[in-house]
Amino acid sequence: MSKVQLPDGSILEAAERATVKDIAEQIGPGLAKAAIAGRLNGKSVDLSTPITDGATLEIITSKDDEGLEILRHSCAHIMAEAICSLWPDAKLVYGPAVRDGFYYDLDLDEPIRPEDFERIEQKMSEIIAADTPFERIEMSRTEALEKMAGDRYKSDNIQRADGEIISFYSHGVNGFQDLCKGPHVPSTGRIDRKAFKIMSVAGAYWHGDASEKMLQRVYGTAWRNKKELNEHLRLLEEAKKRDHRVLGRQMDLFSFHEEGPGFAFLHPRGMIIWNEIIDFWRSVHSKYGYEEVKTPIILNEELWRRSGHWDNYKENMYFTMVDEVNYAIKPMNCPGGLLIYKSTRHSYREFPIRMAELGLVHRYEPSGQMHGLVRVRQFTQDDAHIFCTPDQIESEIVGVIDLVMELYQAFGFDDYHIELSTKPEKRIGSDEMWDVATKSLAGALEQKGIDYQLNPGDGAFYGPKIDFHIEDCLKRSWQLGTIQLDFSMPDRFGLVYSDKDNTEKTPVMIHRAILGSLERFMGILIEHYGGNMPLWLAPEQMRVLAISEKTSDYAADVGERLKSAGLRCGVDVSGEKIGAKIAKTHSDKVPYMLVTGPKESESDTVSVRCRGRRETISVGVEQFIAIAQAKIDDKTLEPAFE
Numbered sequence: 001m002s003k004v005q006l007p008d009g010s011i012l013e014a015a016e017r018a019t020v021k022d023i024a025e026q027i028g029p030g031l032a033k034a035a036i037a038g039r040l041n042g043k044s045v046d047l048s049t050p051i052t053d054g055a056t057l058e059i060i061t062s063k064d065d066e067g068l069e070i071l072r073h074s075c076a077h078i079m080a081e082a083i084c085s086l087w088p089d090a091k092l093v094y095g096p097a098v099r100d101g102f103y104y105d106l107d108l109d110e111p112i113r114p115e116d117f118e119r120i121e122q123k124m125s126e127i128i129a130a131d132t133p134f135e136r137i138e139m140s141r142t143e144a145l146e147k148m149a150g151d152r153y154k155s156d157n158i159q160r161a162d163g164e165i166i167s168f169y170s171h172g173v174n175g176f177q178d179l180c181k182g183p184h185v186p187s188t189g190r191i192d193r194k195a196f197k198i199m200s201v202a203g204a205y206w207h208g209d210a211s212e213k214m215l216q217r218v219y220g221t222a223w224r225n226k227k228e229l230n231e232h233l234r235l236l237e238e239a240k241k242r243d244h245r246v247l248g249r250q251m252d253l254f255s256f257h258e259e260g261p262g263f264a265f266l267h268p269r270g271m272i273i274w275n276e277i278i279d280f281w282r283s284v285h286s287k288y289g290y291e292e293v294k295t296p297i298i299l300n301e302e303l304w305r306r307s308g309h310w311d312n313y314k315e316n317m318y319f320t321m322v323d324e325v326n327y328a329i330k331p332m333n334c335p336g337g338l339l340i341y342k343s344t345r346h347s348y349r350e351f352p353i354r355m356a357e358l359g360l361v362h363r364y365e366p367s368g369q370m371h372g373l374v375r376v377r378q379f380t381q382d383d384a385h386i387f388c389t390p391d392q393i394e395s396e397i398v399g400v401i402d403l404v405m406e407l408y409q410a411f412g413f414d415d416y417h418i419e420l421s422t423k424p425e426k427r428i429g430s431d432e433m434w435d436v437a438t439k440s441l442a443g444a445l446e447q448k449g450i451d452y453q454l455n456p457g458d459g460a461f462y463g464p465k466i467d468f469h470i471e472d473c474l475k476r477s478w479q480l481g482t483i484q485l486d487f488s489m490p491d492r493f494g495l496v497y498s499d500k501d502n503t504e505k506t507p508v509m510i511h512r513a514i515l516g517s518l519e520r521f522m523g524i525l526i527e528h529y530g531g532n533m534p535l536w537l538a539p540e541q542m543r544v545l546a547i548s549e550k551t552s553d554y555a556a557d558v559g560e561r562l563k564s565a566g567l568r569c570g571v572d573v574s575g576e577k578i579g580a581k582i583a584k585t586h587s588d589k590v591p592y593m594l595v596t597g598p599k600e601s602e603s604d605t606v607s608v609r610c611r612g613r614r615e616t617i618s619v620g621v622e623q624f625i626a627i628a629q630a631k632i633d634d635k636t637l638e639p640a641f642e
Helices: 020-027 029-034 065-086 114-130 141-147 152-160 226-241 244-250 268-287 301-307 334-342 390-410 431-447 518-529 549-564 578-587 598-603 621-633
Strands: 002-005 011-014 035-040 043-045 055-061 091-094 101-107 135-140 165-171 176-179 196-205 214-222 298-300 318-322 325-329 353-362 378-388 416-421 453-455 465-471 477-486 508-517 542-546 569-572 592-596 605-610 616-620
Touching (some): 020 029, 035 065, 055 065, 065 176, 114 196, 141 165, 152 176, 196 226, 214 226, 244 518, 268 353, 268 390, 268 518, 390 431, 390 508, 431 477, 549 569, 549 592, 549 621, 598 616
Parallel strands (some): 002 055, 542 569
Antiparallel strands (some): 101 214, 353 378, 378 508, 605 616
16 A cells, blocks of 8 residues: 555555556545646646655646646647648647647748638647547657657757656547657546637747747647636737737837837836836835945946856847947846945944945847837846845845835735745855745745745745736736845955954845836836826826817916926817817826816816716815825825715
């Protein structure tokens, strides 16, 4: 008999050579029916995998995030079989699951077009209906290379694979087989035929190398059921309406030009949003005890060699020459902050030192990967570097977490998740140092009562880190903030401080960014709100609309009073009918419409109509100013005016 430990800590006895599926059946018929894979000793495996005595086991179903990922990966294989059936000359390259779906890269001279999607889906449905099992076949690396001799793509994948045991999966009516480490669903019939869809096809270079042949990348999506698929498709349609690139043009916020691809041009209305973000960022950082610094954009080669960027990040950097000396345009702000620290002597009494910088950085992005404000070649990073003693780490991390939450909530992001990444195989520093640092990060999260996901081995080579992922209104996850402990930079740059015993010691350095790229964050904000920015961020907060020429002077006077009070106000005294003025103001996404007619002129009032509402309310001009200013000061997200 073998003993297996379940997630609740209970021990289950099973027959020798029992499989994961056998254990699921032993636990209960409902779980056995829902099971698609297992997590055996922390590793995802097929249901057909034999268990070992003393193992830990968790049954994975499609309700689990990992289960959905496995389902999508299996769907990618089914799509690959369908494509090979329709295009026998297709050479398969690589087909992973990705967020919300999957893709498969393939080498095929004949282009796959959108009009082909339906017949690919039909062939996939036939494969699913056949309900053939996914069968794992294992062999040595040498045998695998012999098997795939002549296939440069799969041979390369085999060479890159970890371990000496290589696996293939067979499925389908004709025994289709593909190289894959797995795991997969038990059989093709576990995919819902009404819950997948081919989405698009694009070009992709093998390993991202532009000198290689352009491959075709076919994207698909797969869900647990048709209802989830339909909701996903609905959100995609909504995302098109909220595309910040489209709204940026419509709202006259920013533009891009062929003279500077990947470099954003912010227009006056866009600069209003930009400056509001920065002003708030500065006020919050001042409140939390940060001092702002500014470092040069261009620094010499020696600095970047010392920091390690020259060896590890050179392909993403831009270079120039000054007085026959090589210089680099900074891709990161950290080295400049280190030079500021090193410019004076420091005592433990000064700690913690919190230096914040809105630093302009440049990083090369391939032209095919640039995407509006979200992926650019020049951006402003909201960095900060904290220098402290080891016993201050946890309290400093708590302070950063508080700052992060305050900023995110002010911008309307209450849904987020946090990941803690620990020491990777390739790292610097002692195990003891890593353990202390990791416990400090975990302790800070636990002190705040924050749930987090542990990512073993996913930390940076120089220290563990915390990553913050927000979720927008379309349920998309965006990684924004990060807190990283660094054991490398202070030592590389010879940073020291005088401790209580008058000895020189190396300070602990905490890197942190909260919004990340401000350009990217601005793009996320625009899409999250669909351009209907909160009152405090709106480029035009209100517009006064004269009903007729008779009240134009009063409308203009109200506009001047609002502007004098520091409000961003427009005035429409055109000859258009009031209905057309209201429609245009709504189209321009202005939070408040202030209608002025004879009645309002006589009583020094305005009829206030909030964005997205039909009802109006009559308010005195001075009262409106006071209420609007209070809402702006409070960072109110909705313009509702009761």
